[in-house]
Amino acid sequence: MRKLPAKLASQLYGAAELxxxxxxxxxxxxxxxxATGIPKATIYYHLDGKNAVLExxxxxxxxxxxxxxxxxxxxxxxARTRLEAAVLAQLGVMLEHPFLCRxxxxxxxxxxxxxxxxxxxRTAFYEPIEQLLAEGVSDGSLRQVADPGAVxxxxxxxxxxxxxxxxxxxxxxxxxxxxxxFSAAVSDLVLDGLATPGSRDQRRGEPL
Amino acid sequence: MRKLPAKLASQLYGAAELxxxxxxxxxxxxxxxxATGIPKATIYYHLDGKNAVLExxxxxxxxxxxxxxxxxxxxxxxARTRLEAAVLAQLGVMLEHPFLCRxxxxxxxxxxxxxxxxxxxRTAFYEPIEQLLAEGVSDGSLRQVADPGAVxxxxxxxxxxxxxxxxxxxxxxxxxxxxxxFSAAVSDLVLDGLATPGSRDQRRGEPL
DNA sequence: TGTTGGTTTGTACTGGGAGTACAAACTACG
DNA sequence: CGTAGTTTGTACTCCCAGTACAAACCAACA
Numbered sequence: 001m002r003k004l005p006a007k008l009a010s011q012l013y014g015a016a017e018l019x020x021x022x023x024x025x026x027x028x029x030x031x032x033x034x035a036t037g038i039p040k041a042t043i044y045y046h047l048d049g050k051n052a053v054l055e056x057x058x059x060x061x062x063x064x065x066x067x068x069x070x071x072x073x074x075x076x077x078x079a080r081t082r083l084e085a086a087v088l089a090q091l092g093v094m095l096e097h098p099f100l101c102r103x104x105x106x107x108x109x110x111x112x113x114x115x116x117x118x119x120x121x122r123t124a125f126y127e128p129i130e131q132l133l134a135e136g137v138s139d140g141s142l143r144q145v146a147d148p149g150a151v152x153x154x155x156x157x158x159x160x161x162x163x164x165x166x167x168x169x170x171x172x173x174x175x176x177x178x179x180x181x182f183s184a185a186v187s188d189l190v191l192d193g194l195a196t197p198g199s200r201d202q203r204r205g206e207p208l
Numbered sequence: 209m210r211k212l213p214a215k216l217a218s219q220l221y222g223a224a225e226l227x228x229x230x231x232x233x234x235x236x237x238x239x240x241x242x243a244t245g246i247p248k249a250t251i252y253y254h255l256d257g258k259n260a261v262l263e264x265x266x267x268x269x270x271x272x273x274x275x276x277x278x279x280x281x282x283x284x285x286x287a288r289t290r291l292e293a294a295v296l297a298q299l300g301v302m303l304e305h306p307f308l309c310r311x312x313x314x315x316x317x318x319x320x321x322x323x324x325x326x327x328x329x330r331t332a333f334y335e336p337i338e339q340l341l342a343e344g345v346s347d348g349s350l351r352q353v354a355d356p357g358a359v360x361x362x363x364x365x366x367x368x369x370x371x372x373x374x375x376x377x378x379x380x381x382x383x384x385x386x387x388x389x390f391s392a393a394v395s396d397l398v399l400d401g402l403a404t405p406g407s408r409d410q411r412r413g414e415p416l
Numbered sequence: 417t418g419t420t421g422g423t424t425t426g427t428a429c430t431g432g433g434a435g436t437a438c439a440a441a442c443t444a445c446g
Numbered sequence: 447c448g449t450a451g452t453t454t455g456t457a458c459t460c461c462c463a464g465t466a467c468a469a470a471c472c473a474a475c476a
Contacts, residue, residue: 005452023317025233028433040435041454049435080407106317109231112376113314136402143404150393151402153373154366161365162358168320185358193401194344194359196351199288213423237463248464249425257464417476424471434461442453 004046009056011036016057020102024054024110054107055114061100062117065093066124073128079136080191086128087159087190088183094163095175095182101167126156155190162186212254217264219244224265228310232262232318262315263322269308270325273301274332281336287344288399294336295367295398296391302371303383303390309375334364363398370394 004012014036018027029050033040047053072085094101104111111117130152136142145151162182172178212220222244226235237258241248255261280293302309312319319325338360344350353359370390380386 023321025318026321029435030433039454041456042452044435045452045454078407080403083402105320108316109314110233113231113234133402140404141407142402145393145396145402147389147393147396150370150390151397153370154394154397155402157365157367157369157373158362159365161369162361165361165365181355182358185353185355186362188353188355189359189362189401190397191401191403193397193399194291194341194350194353194363195288195399196348199286199349236461247425249427250423252464253423253425419476420474422471422473424469426467426469428466430463430465432461432463435459437458438456440453440455443451445450446448 004056008038008042008046011038012053012056015053016097016099016103019054019057020099020106023106024050024103051110051114054103054110055117057100058104058111058117059120061093061097061104062120062124064097065090066120066128068093069124069128073132078139078141079132080141083129083132083136083142083190084183084187086132087186088179090125090159091163091166091183091186092176092179095166095172095179098167098171098175101164105164105168125160126152129156129159158186158190212264216246216250216254219246220261220264223261224305224307224311227262227265228307228314231314232258232311259318259322262311262318263325265308266312266319266325267328269301269305269312270328270332272305273298274328274336276301277332277336281340286347286349287340288349291337291340291344291350291398292391292395294340295394296387298333298367299371299374299391299394300384300387303374303380303387306375306379306383309372313372313376333368334360337364337367366394366398 015027015032018031018035027050029040029043032038032050032053033043043053047056068089069086072089073082075082075085077085111121130149133142133145133148133152133155137144162185166172166178166182223235223240226239226243235258237248237251240246240258240261241251251261255264276297277294280297281290283290283293285293319329338357341350341353341356341360341363345352370393374380374386374390
């Protein structure tokens, strides 16, 4: 898979909506050719088939997410603040690209079975969070939990599902406003939890 | 799609691992026939094709989850406690059926495009939580949040992603122990949050 | 026992679409 | 011009889902 020329790359995005709508299987190569204006023969000249089309689109999305989150995470604030920033960054990118997100949900299975993508998925979504939780414990802005791995996974799940679900609901008029709204909800949950002060009865000994 | 006889139904589960491993597309009907011992012609006599196989398997999984969560939710405890029970119940079923879960992730797109399943998915996963959060506010065991819908979605995401990821990691030796462990982590996060007491600086005015 | 109606299964076929082969045209650069 | 990469149309091949159908099988029941 040689790196394909910028022009073709940009045309390929025209296929995202199609794939999002019908899934990769429901989308014929001919359809992609028609939607993008790139003839079938040319597609096959550059890419190794349908999967490669999806792989190209999704790895791009994952790069964007990883990039945005990376920036958010590397400020000099405390970990708690950076976590909020990371949540916002991830949701921002996701809402900015609803079709890619829908394609991702739709062919998640195939995506996880494509080795490159599986790794990129981890890098984009999961690792920054895991990292941040650890740093939060060090700098005292986040509390220690019993099972950091599982908790990081939960946080990752909370963010991602909100983002995907928003994408599936359909493109929003104003993605960045929506991102702010959703990220507030997620951060609220993840930082402060749902228990009322009165019902916080079984903490593991740290003072209230 | 007439209701298919119990014997065939049970045989069909033999296809779950196959589908989980390779995805529905990577699985030929002939493979399913071989794995289950049900000849292709018989499969087609009862089911409307490959999708129907998946649909059958998944709707069963979703029923199990909806059932277990339903039980957990309908005790007479306060909402907070029932939420914990629901988390445990959902993860319990998911870890009990890793192959079905993997098939679900793998063909999530197709699943959401199958109208019956999309509804069942919502019923099994999302609605009970949404309900519970509302009840928690009434009975005082959970706090009020600004955007209940988005928060419910986050909680749903946290649970589900943990479950799916555990399923993808491979079947565990002792599913119910694993379920307890994971549900503890999720409940811990969802109820108490990650902020340290010192950093709880921007709550919306409710007293600490 | 024969008859009827559903189920089971093997075999052979059809059709659609992914991917391939290939040659002709086009482009760029020396 | 010549050489090398790219673009594209056309015409394939091949695989596999789904269908057709007929023969067997298995009740129940008169």
